[in-house]
Amino acid sequence: TCPLPCRGAAVGAAQIILHQPLWLLLQVVGGRALLLPPCLTLSPAPQLPDRSALESRVREVEEENRQIRLQLGQSQASAQLPADGTYGGQQWGASADTGPEEGTLRPRTRFHLKCNRVCSCLQVIHVACVCAGHNASRDVVTLVKSVLFHRRNPLHFHFITDSVAHQILSALFQSWMVPSVQVSFYDAEQLKSEVSWIPNKHYSGIYGLMKLTLTKALPADLSQVIVLDTDITFATDIAELWGIFRKFTDKQVIGLVENQSDWYLGNLWKNHKPWPALGRGFNTGVILLYLERLRRMRWETMWRLTAERELMSMLSTSLADQDIFNAFIKQNPVLVHQLPCFWNVQLSDHTRSEQCYTEVSDLKVIHWNSPKKLRVKNKHVEFFRNLYLTFLEYDGNLLRRELFGCPSPNSPQSIQLQSALEQLDEDDQCYDFRRERLTVHRVHLYFLQYEYLQADDTDITLVAQLSMDRLQMLEAICKHWEGPISLALYMSDAEAQQFLRYAQASEVLKNRKNVGYHIVYREGQFYPVNLLRNVALRNAPTPYVFLTDVDFLPMYGLYDYLRRSVVQLDMANSKKALVVPAFETLRYRLSFPKSKAELLSMLDMGTLYTFRYHVWPKGHAPTNYAKWRTATTPYRVEWEADFEPYVVVRKDCPEYDQRFVGFGWNKVAHVMELDAQEYELMVLPNAFMIHMPHAPSFDISKFRSSPSYRHCLSTLKDEFHQDMSRKYGSAALKYLTAHRSI
Template sequence: MLCPCRGKLKLLVVSLSFVILFTWLYLLVGNSENGRSLLLSACLVESTEARLLERDVLASRVREVEEENRQIRLQLSQSQGLAAQPVEGNYGNQQWVASADTGPEDAENTAEERANHSECSRSPTAEKCELIHVACVCAGHNASRDVVTLVKSILFHRRNPLHFHFITDTVANQILSTLFQSWMVPSVQVSFYDADELKSEVSWIPNKHYSGIYGLMKLTLTKALPSNLSKVIVLDTDITFATDIAELWAIFRKFTGNQKQVIGLVENQSDWYLGNLWKNHKPWPALGRGFNTGVILLYLERLRRIGWEQMWRLTAERELMSMLSTSLADQDIFNAFIKQNPVLVHQLPCFWNVQLSDHTRSEQCYTEVSDLKVIHWNSPKKLRVKNKHVEFFRNLYLTFLEYDGNLLRRELFGCPSQASSESTVLQHALEELDEDDQCYDFRRERIMVHRVHLYFLQYEYTPTDDGTDITLVAQLSMDRLQMLEAICKHWEGPISLALYMSDAEAQQFLRYAQASEVLKNRKNVGYHIVYKEGQFYPVNLVRNVALRNVNTPYVFLTDVDFLPMYGLYDYLRKSIVQLDMASTKKALVVPAFETLRYRLSFPKSKAELLSMLDMGTLYTFRYHVWTKGHAPTNYAKWRTATTPYKVEWEADFEPYVVVRRDCPEYDHRFVGFGWNKVSHIMELDAQEYDFIVLPNAFMIHMPHAPSFDISKFRSSPSYRYCLTTLKDEFHQDLSRKYGSAALKYLTAQRNI
């Protein structure tokens, strides 16, 4: 299909000739004796003043014409340059033309730069509200984290509804399905496809690429994606968009000019496929520099029609006879296929996939960074890659990395709303709230859906054979981060932590964890990010996120500012067996103590702890401010106890306990400070759990600055009033749920 600029070429040439002739005629008439004689009759009837005015007007006109002349020459030179190159490297129609005084590579670079700045290379616009389909292969914890930054950059610029198609392993499926369900972005659909079901399609291909078998999955998309899906944009997870993805989607319309084109790709910007990187370097066959598969336009309908599955398999089988394995996974097979079938590829301008890998010439494909559309961090060095504009690229990437994802929950203007069932339920619940209620903010917090990213870091867990394994469960915010290393040293078993953080804080935590020798060597710690939103700390919601994502049959419910005694993990596992936790409803109480010293020689035994208690180095927890919280533990009895003993529930009891994983969750209505653990222990009692104090277990609270929420509670009468109101409502709900037996809690509260 011819570029529209070529159609204007003749008109531009004629216009330029006319302007030059007009300018020359004026100068000739204004400066020659013969010219003056031709105009003599006109000049005789004009005054001198009129002649001067006319000359000024004509002089002004000449300047305007000269400026127009300059602009036309500029357009003409661009048009001539475009005429000498294939439009977007369109292999189905191309005719390569190079200037006589330039080498092939110079002509290629110059043509590519002109294409990036020309009208011809501009993409047509997508239809308003047209649904855009995007596919990604995503496996594992790290790739799941990377894909979130890609999605943010797409959502930031988009003006069209989107449908994401993720080919995932079990880990990525769990992470991303939870993330999108809790994100609730309007006009965004998400579908998942099991990578395990596709492995047999590509597992026969020997592959040296670090991505393993998942690096070959893009070859299977015609089979994996729905048969009625006609086209899709395929992206690697290490991509950042700097423009609206609709511009890329609209390029599919250019495929209609050549019915044979089925794949849109950007030329590879490294020398890999030229085979000159090192001695005896032998890459797979490719057309010239080859193509990069980080960004692909796949015309699925046409691919299926030409028998894509059979064609790429035959190509791979043929080349593997000599190459033995792939080095760049699917990219090698795509390029070998294109080498044999160049008419099927539609070359995209380089700004749709600026590759920041080693040995690239990406800097030659653009003149201004503002021209770029898509940045591809395909170097193992990632942000440390060498490029003259690397600071610009890094800042663009960091912008989306730390961007508040809650701000992307915006409706599309002028498009029909495609609200999810979850967002519809939430909207109805919000509408039922009374905005004049003094406790409106508390009630709103209870039903708010927070964005959740499970397993933010690598997580590995192997179940034990005896069925007694136990996970430490806790929540924290940024100001408690320093406790993590100490907890990991005191507790060798699995840990489930929910972290309440902003997007930017989550990245700070990531850097902290990766720099810590203790944390990066512990793979049995599940870190789950609950993103900040609202006025209050949703402490019980955050606790429940940690509790729901436990893989062991038992949980130790604690707080992150407590250090367990050394060996507590093994002691609890033995106690679980001795007390027959599997078939009885028991809550094992771990007695809590505290120190006011920031530096503490941690006791190695119960005897050492009792000695420190007698010397005043340690105290029973909250003995001086909230005695009732742990008084039922009966510390006096614990001092001499050698066997577990049962205690009865009392008002405001809030011990730290070991229970089965199927215990009731925490009540979301309690946010910030106050009654968040008390209400949970009350419900355990309502479900007839027995509270059993362990005689040889203990934990110690470490000192820290007061939280923001406790300061708010102490200074705000409204806060205290609403907490009392929520307590009363909780008692009423408990009575409705558990019947007359729950009336004792209301009676106990009134007797306080």
Template sequence: MVLLTWLYIIVCNFESGKSLLLSPCLVDQSELSYLERDVLTSRMQMVEKENQQLRVQLRQSQGVARVQEGNYGNQQWMASADRGPEDAGNTAEERGNNSDCSHRSMVEKCELIHVACVCAGHNTSRDVITLVKSILFHRKNPLHFHFITDAVAHKILAPLFQSWLVPSLQVSFYDADNLKPEVAWVPNKHYSGIYGLMKLTLTKALPTDLAKVIVLDTDITFATDIAELWAVFRKFSGPVRNVSDGWRVILLLLDRLRRIDWEQMWRLTAERELMSMLSTSLADQDIFNAVIKQNPFLVHQLPCFWNVQLSDHTRSEQCYTEVSDLKVIHWNSPKKLRVKNKHVEFFRNLYLTFLEYDGNLLRRELFGCPSQPSSESLRLQSALEELDEDDQCYEFRRERITVHRVHLYFLQYEYTPTEDDADVTLVAQLSMDRLQMLEAICKHWEGPISLALYMSDAEAQQFLRYGQASEVLKNRKNVGYHVVYKEGQFYPVNLLRNIALRHVNTPYVFLADVDFLPMYGLYSYLRKSITQLDMSHTKKALVVPAFETLRYRLSFPKSKAELLSMLDMGTLYTFRYHVWTKGHAPTNYAKWRTATTPYKVEWECDFEPYVVVRRDCPEYDQRFVGFGWNKVSHIIELDAQEYDLVILPNAFMIHMPHAPSFDISKFRSSSSYRYCLSMLKEEFHQDLSRKYGAAALKYLTAERNI
């Protein structure tokens, strides 16, 4: 016994690299300022208890005895993180803190960790990304996320994870609508509604071959590797304690819960409790607590540092003694960022770090852990191998195949289809420097809008605060904001347009730019024109004539007559008449001045009008990035598909002045930029000829005759 004791102490000292007398295996450093005999004696008693476990493990390895299901007496089926300080006095062994010897990972290298979340709606889908970032940042193991989602959350999260391309990460989705009948009968007053009860159904919702899972709320942030929590599955032991109402972090042994018929158990308990309770106020927490009260053997309570909540009192501080003890921060209210806790600045910085953390940096490989790459990753790798890194235009070609993270419907979105099937959505793209245009556009266009926003993670949060504070934007629910996260050297203008175009819910689209203000009433006018020109049975592109002003403050014209007067006075001009006449010359502004009916025009070289077309129109060519030929190439393909270009006589839009973009500055100053653009144009013509045959030769001929 003595030999084993000192052998254990020496080994721990060797592994921790610390002084023998100050080893954390012997004594808690926060309590030890000098070695006193009674303290050393108490710590030696703890070592002796650990030696008992060591002897059992030795007997196992020698085949002397088999210990059923390990040495941890798994009598429990679940564990929860209490949010109170009741566990604050636990020993290091019970608390599982960061002591070098008392804590060992107990998770195999490359062991797959399963995590489940219930996620519904736009706001929760946004919150869960911060949680995921914090987990990915610390993790050293492969992960499998299981999301129980409604239709909205699935529409957001599925493309987000598909475009994120994180190695060694699997994601599965389960339809919450299929689970609603299981819990819809439970009266519930909690703000989360029916989705707050979904955790009760996990034994049925998740795959039957899944034995254990960590269940998390979406409003928490990890400050440690989630493997530490996964290791708790092997420590379901010790005295059973009553569970409190903190069910934010739950470990479920699904196989054992199924064995005892968990579904029947919670249903019977809920029916009995509701006879007196009438309805739940804490959703699933009330039912979990009632079940555990009747069956205390089911639960192994987690220490409260797995669910630290800020408060104006000192309760949360009792859950940790130092930063290394923190495991999970629970942000169940935005007000938590404004409490007077002395640690609030540290907590706030921790939370904001992951809120604004560049998700692209989390695409790192887990070395030594083989993973099956996704089909998108294989396609990307194959495309990259075909590129020549010595090519002068390598960065342009690489941009075309870059996969950007996409967060669709970043803010709440609602759309109700119209009865006449002639509805039209304004489609545009923007970056942070054009954000000030959004309120004005919403005032000019009352119809649905689809916007792609090119932003970093930090800028996306700035936009969120802006959108939630703006009286104009927060009252408009028919605007779809789709965040495309920054990556690469160029502004992927046509990729952004395509993302906004793909997520339109109306039969027709108005392809515009965000620095244009449409005339008042244009939405209604376009809907009438769509019907009158029978666009549902013909291939037409309705052109909205473009004008511009050099004044930052403009008395916007309320009619065509007023606009013509401003043209004559020099307050307005035809768009780009002085720098790029060819871009809009085919509109024939002279004819438009007196026109009262729509008129058809022929395609001309470099024509790039803003048009209304059917939603199934060709997408933009994504090889064109930054400045130059991004709209021109699209109009060429519309013409190649025999769309008629029709000018609307009573429609107009006005370009508002702004500082030149970074990309146009590069175009003007870099000969290499201009050379690569000409190479891309040549390749576009070649691809067009292969796609449309001899009919496409006219575009190449027109280009060379200039």
């Protein structure tokens, strides 16, 4: 057995293969190089390296990599690895699943590889975070990215969450599918009573006190854990921090970095009276907790007695758990292990953080512990901001890489995926289409703050999907539809941050809390339109959904009209799909009609048209626009081939078929299945929506220009018909007959 961190020439060199060192990552955002080489001194001001020198160094590293791969390939060939992927009698799953019960810790495992040259002790590192709400859930992703980027060990994240963060993070990790990462969740609601009696003035509220409860919250057999705030960025391998546990004396139970502000010195302003602390006190953004020892010394009783004693004079905490930790340490200084300050470089105003480092290579952990976050005052703040932005916008798909020397068994989900991939024929002309259907996209639900209270049993959510090029439609839709909205946005990590800034700057969007924005991260070469629709549909909170596209504007008042129609047509007790007639304009500036009469007038004048009448009349012809002009009551229409109306249905309707990606037949297949399940198609006489003009999408351009694309779409149609026949039997014959007669 070799101790962590592993030493030795082979392993030290192998680190280059595992990931690029942070100082070699030159990512450009807004024309700026984000990261600098470690030899560069930060004081007085950072300078960019000579490009030719850096290129020369990169070539040297590449040659070193080649030589090391040869050596490691030889040593791995002689390594004796179990064929079943088990180590130490336990199996490690690359899963966000928590086991038989949520919050149950699987047995901790130490992995050992026997080889001649490489010593790699892959111990599981446990990390705990308290995370509550939409904003903290978004912040913790950047922390996790920075940890994953540098790590060479299996990780087990322990999240103490409210229901919001639990929903978001569990969906994210399940879809992220990072190898050798396990995630467990613990209900913060069950811990509130432990700390709710403590008055706290800090902006973190009750969740800022929950780190005090970790000995109770985390599994009883968990001995050690690294505890992190969500506003932390790692600049090194977290295994280095984990290794400090070995430096604890027999009596030490808590590892902390000294506070870098003057807060606990009590001299920030007149009559400033902080909680008692040892010297400058300690910051609790990064904590090493020796849980086993804390439990033996009855930590829960000791911190509670400390808090009760100090609250008699202090009345409330100002810095949440940090005040209580410091008061406890003041009385028991022998229990603390002081960490070097580069393990928690604190970027709040009025700190001494500059004294923690002289070179880039000194930096280990950056802590944005100011309410102002990235707007903090620091002479190197631009450098630190760029370091943070690197991980904020880093493509999370790249972090799905397997651990070097850690061939862990896969989760049932990844095994099933691998089996499905192996069944595909790579020589198939339509392989790319079939491969796309199996792509697992990362999903971040409720990317922005979301609040919704159901109006009643008739409430309806507008469901749509979009990418970056349709972002400008959001404000207009919010003005036309006052009800809840569920949107799936197909974006890269960097685009998601652009969207965040756009939404926060928009008076319309930031005042609408009943819009659920669900980011589906971009991967692959096709636009996964039906996957996106399904993500938005599944996360609609209402009994009914209005299935539309983001480039349509609903008529004013449509939300209330549809809710009344739900009642009038008794949709709660019948299978109906309410058709909202679709129109279009070729004008980018349109005086939107305020009534059906005004729309008919514009239709007669040629300002408006029935949707796609000139390029795809089959798509909406069954709506029977001639009848709609004079209709005063809903009327039923029959399904016809290629019919693709926009409809209101119960949320439990069939989902969209995800084999259809890019352009073509994605809505047609869905309406066909509604008909197969005997939904009545009812056209609403006083409802309408208008398609706004925009440039053609990339996928429709591919459809028009590529015979191969059109061939594969036709193949997928045939296969869909075959599946319909198997699913619905003789009732599906009419769809196949209609398809062949076209």
